[in-house]
Amino acid sequence: MARLEPMSTTTPCQRCALRALPIYRRLNEAELAFVEKFKIGEMEVQAGSDILLAGTHSAHLFTIYDGWCFRYDLMEDGGRQILSLLLPGDFIGLQTEMLGTMQHSVQSLTDVRLCVFSRERIWTIFERFPQLSFDLTWAAACGERTVEVALANVGRRPSFERLAALVMHLYRQLEGLRLVKDGTILWPLTQQHIADLLGLSTVHVNRVLRRLINSGLIRLDGRRLTVVDPGALAEIAGVDLEKPLRRPLI
Amino acid sequence: MARLEPMSTTTPCQRCALRALPIYRRLNEAELAFVEKFKIGEMEVQAGSDILLAGTHSAHLFTIYDGWCFRYDLMEDGGRQILSLLLPGDFIGLQTEMLGTMQHSVQSLTDVRLCVFSRERIWTIFERFPQLSFDLTWAAACGERTVEVALANVGRRPSFERLAALVMHLYRQLEGLRLVKDGTILWPLTQQHIADLLGLSTVHVNRVLRRLINSGLIRLDGRRLTVVDPGALAEIAGVDLEKPLRRPLI
DNA sequence: CGTTGGGTTGACTCCACTCAAAAGATGTGG
DNA sequence: CCACATCTTTTGAGTGGAGTCAACCCAACG
Numbered sequence: 144m145a146r147l148e149p150m151s152t153t154t155p156c157q158r159c160a161l162r163a164l165p166i167y168r169r170l171n172e173a174e175l176a177f178v179e180k181f182k183i184g185e186m187e188v189q190a191g192s193d194i195l196l197a198g199t200h201s202a203h204l205f206t207i208y209d210g211w212c213f214r215y216d217l218m219e220d221g222g223r224q225i226l227s228l229l230l231p232g233d234f235i236g237l238q239t240e241m242l243g244t245m246q247h248s249v250q251s252l253t254d255v256r257l258c259v260f261s262r263e264r265i266w267t268i269f270e271r272f273p274q275l276s277f278d279l280t281w282a283a284a285c286g287e288r289t290v291e292v293a294l295a296n297v298g299r300r301p302s303f304e305r306l307a308a309l310v311m312h313l314y315r316q317l318e319g320l321r322l323v324k325d326g327t328i329l330w331p332l333t334q335q336h337i338a339d340l341l342g343l344s345t346v347h348v349n350r351v352l353r354r355l356i357n358s359g360l361i362r363l364d365g366r367r368l369t370v371v372d373p374g375a376l377a378e379i380a381g382v383d384l385e386k387p388l389r390r391p392l393i
Numbered sequence: 394m395a396r397l398e399p400m401s402t403t404t405p406c407q408r409c410a411l412r413a414l415p416i417y418r419r420l421n422e423a424e425l426a427f428v429e430k431f432k433i434g435e436m437e438v439q440a441g442s443d444i445l446l447a448g449t450h451s452a453h454l455f456t457i458y459d460g461w462c463f464r465y466d467l468m469e470d471g472g473r474q475i476l477s478l479l480l481p482g483d484f485i486g487l488q489t490e491m492l493g494t495m496q497h498s499v500q501s502l503t504d505v506r507l508c509v510f511s512r513e514r515i516w517t518i519f520e521r522f523p524q525l526s527f528d529l530t531w532a533a534a535c536g537e538r539t540v541e542v543a544l545a546n547v548g549r550r551p552s553f554e555r556l557a558a559l560v561m562h563l564y565r566q567l568e569g570l571r572l573v574k575d576g577t578i579l580w581p582l583t584q585q586h587i588a589d590l591l592g593l594s595t596v597h598v599n600r601v602l603r604r605l606i607n608s609g610l611i612r613l614d615g616r617r618l619t620v621v622d623p624g625a626l627a628e629i630a631g632v633d634l635e636k637p638l639r640r641p642l643i
Numbered sequence: 644c645g646t647t648g649g650g651t652t653g654a655c656t657c658c659a660c661t662c663a664a665a666a667g668a669t670g671t672g673g
Numbered sequence: 674c675c676a677c678a679t680c681t682t683t684t685g686a687g688t689g690g691a692g693t694c695a696a697c698c699c700a701a702c703g
Contacts, residue, residue: 216545219631224545241534242638247541269526273519276526283533284491290537291497294544295466295474298592302691333649342548347691349651381469388492552659583681597659599683 153185154208161208161232166319167392174275177267178393181260188255190331195236195249203259205235206393210255211331214247215339225340227289228252228313231320232392234282240265252331260393268393278391285390297342300381302351305341307380310361314370319387330368404458406432411458411482416569417642424525427517428643431510438505440581445486445499453509455485456643460505461581464497465589475590477539478502480566482642484532490515502581510643518643528641535640547592550631552601555591558630560611564620569637580618 156162156179162170170178185208188194194212195201212229226247229235239245240262268275296308317328332340338348355361360376362369370376377384406412406429412420420428435458438444444462445451462479476497479485489495490512518525546558567578584602588595605611610626612619620626627634 214541216541218545218549222549224549226541226544237530238534238538241531242538246538266523266527269523273516273526276519276523276530277516280487280526280530280533281491283530283537284488287533287537287540288488288492288496290540290544291464291466291476294476294540294547295468297544297548298474298589299468299472335649339548344692345650346652346693350691353651585681594660595682596661596684599681600659603683 153182155179156182159208161320162392164319164321166387166389167232168278168389171274174272177272177275181264181267181393183259183261186257186259188251188257190251190253190255192251193248194251194255194257195239195245197245197248200244201236201239202262204237204240204262204265205260206258207231207233207235208256208258211252211329212249212255213252213336213340214249216247223339224342225336227286227293228340230316231322232390234286234393236262237279237283252336253329275393278393281391282393285388293340302341302343302347303354304379304381305343306337306348306351306355307360307376308382309337309341310355310368310370311373311377311380311382311384314373314376315382315384315387319390325369326371326373327367327369330363330366404435405429409458411570412642414569414571416637416639417482418528418639421524424522427522427525431514431517431643433509433511436507436509438501438507440501440503440505442501443498444501444505444507445489445495447495447498450494451486451489452512454487454490454512454515455510456508457481457483457485458506458508461502461579462499462505463502463586463590464499466497473589474592475586477536477543478563478590481570481572482640484536484643486512487529487533502586503579525643528643531641532643535638543590552591552593552597553604554629554631555593556587556598556601556605557610557626558632559587559590560605560618560620561623561627561630561632561634564623564626565632565634565637569640575619576621576623577617577619580613580616 154160156175161167183203186205188210194205197216207229209231212233212235214226214229216224216226218224229249235249235257236245238247268279292312296305300308314323314328317323322328334345334348334352337343337352338345341348343351352363356363360371360379362371373384404410406425411417433453436455438460444455447466457479459481462483462485464476464479466474466476468474479499485499485507486495488497518529542562546555550558564573564578567573572578582590584595584598587593587602588598591598593601602613606613610621610629612621623634
């Protein structure tokens with residue numbers, strides 16, 4: 144299942160394509176130089192691999208450079224709750240440092256390229272880089288807010304709106320990452336994933352998804368999803384279609 | 394609704410009763426001296442007051458010294474999702490610093506005493522106190538994990554177990570705070586609060602709560618709740634009854 | 644090819660919601 | 674101390690959204 148392949152060819156942080164995006168804060172030279180040293184290397188992971196397991200102590204910290212992952216909890220009865228999706232720029236494994244062991248697991252949805260960071264050297268951040276320390280807290284706060292929005296979605300919205308909100312949430316995130324082309328985004332999620340994300344059964348997801356497609360609001364062919372009318376979908380989803388929020392990137 | 398009353402009599406941080414609890418890290422002298430200066434004063438809030446409102450920019454940071462609060466989102470249709478309960482030691486308003494404005498609101502459940510901190514001086518933490526910076530990130534990570542557990546609970550557990558999990562979660566938290574006496578805890582939640590916490594209707598909460606009481610697992614008289622058999626309830630709730638996790642306290 | 648994982652559909656069930664009414668509780672002002 | 678309003682809890686009846694079970698289709702793949 145889990146297959147981690149260390150990479151030899153790495154991208155220098157200075158020329159990182161992600162970092163150039165306007166949603167991210169611009170690091171100064173000292174910070175950038177440190178991040179470069181903080182980074183151990185890169186890693187490729189196949190789709191469907193477990194990257195971190197709940198209860199374990201991860202050896203490294205990661206950032207997603209390319210691809211999608213998700214964080215999840217397994218329930219006693221074998222059920223699964225997906226806590227959040229992770230997209231390029233997102234941090235993986237910060238929990239370990241703070242809470243001792245991972246409380247949740249992380250799995251890749253697509254083939255993924257990760258940046259790998261040294262866990263020991265994270266303390267250097269707190270000791271010498273105030274702004275980066277702030278960014279770490281900021282990242283944690285962003286992560287928390289994402290889960291909060293998901294909780295409100297699952298707890299208080301009917302399945303149709305719930306699904307619409309999921310699509311629009313991803314649409315907005317990917318917009319900030321410049322990963323929306325003509326209203327079309329990558330859609331690596333199976334209906335099982337969607338069910339575990341939204342607290343529904345797969346059968347019901349199938350029906351609701353079909354209803355959403357038949358309503359003409361979205362189109363779905365293979366692993367690509369097109370939002371036909373983002374404004375209308377956002378209305379149903381109950382999310383405002385503001386520009387994506389700025390986020391930290393280590 | 395909102396009534397904030399500044400207090401004159403304040404407790405010095407060195408002799409803070411909370412800080413003595415074993416769940417908290419021991420601060421060194423420099424840190425403690427700083428926190429003392431970081432703290433502006435204390436504040437009393439009546440039960441049912443809005444302390445922070447979504448969309449606004451809070452002037453201060455708070456810590457709960459005594460009493461309960463909750464964080465919540467309002468939905469378009471007027472519904473409410475409670476994101477988490479806040480107990481003594483919990484931070485209020487960190488989001489503002491990170492995300493610009495509050496994304497959620499905060500309201501008091503009981504009469505509450507808050508410690509008030511200067512927002513500007515939070516930067517001093519990042520600049521001069523690495524360990525406290527870490528603690529801030531740690532606090533954010535703890536907050537996130539709490540919401541994650543709630544999400545899994547709401548998304549993947551039937552109402553009976555869901556309610557049991559809520560009770561046991563609180564029981565454990567309060568145990569760490571030495572606020573459990575003979576298996577009895579304060580219970581300031583109305584059935585409406587429980588409904589908004591668990592993603593249920595008030596009517597259904599009433600029936601499930603009654604079922605839980607009739608099963609003999611808990612007792613409820615007025616505003617006090619007794620867990621008759623913590624082990625059995627934890628079993629149903631699907632949570633392990635480990636000792637409460639260590640948490641940061643600024 | 645057979646196998647496997649994902650998607651689709653129908654029939655049936657049930658958990659949780661809505662609507663509605665009424666009985667405590669609590670609080671306020673006269 | 675009573676009258677009245679409001680909040681909270683309780684209970685019943687009826688409905689419906691979402692779950693389960695089961696079968697089948699399809700595409701990918703070894």
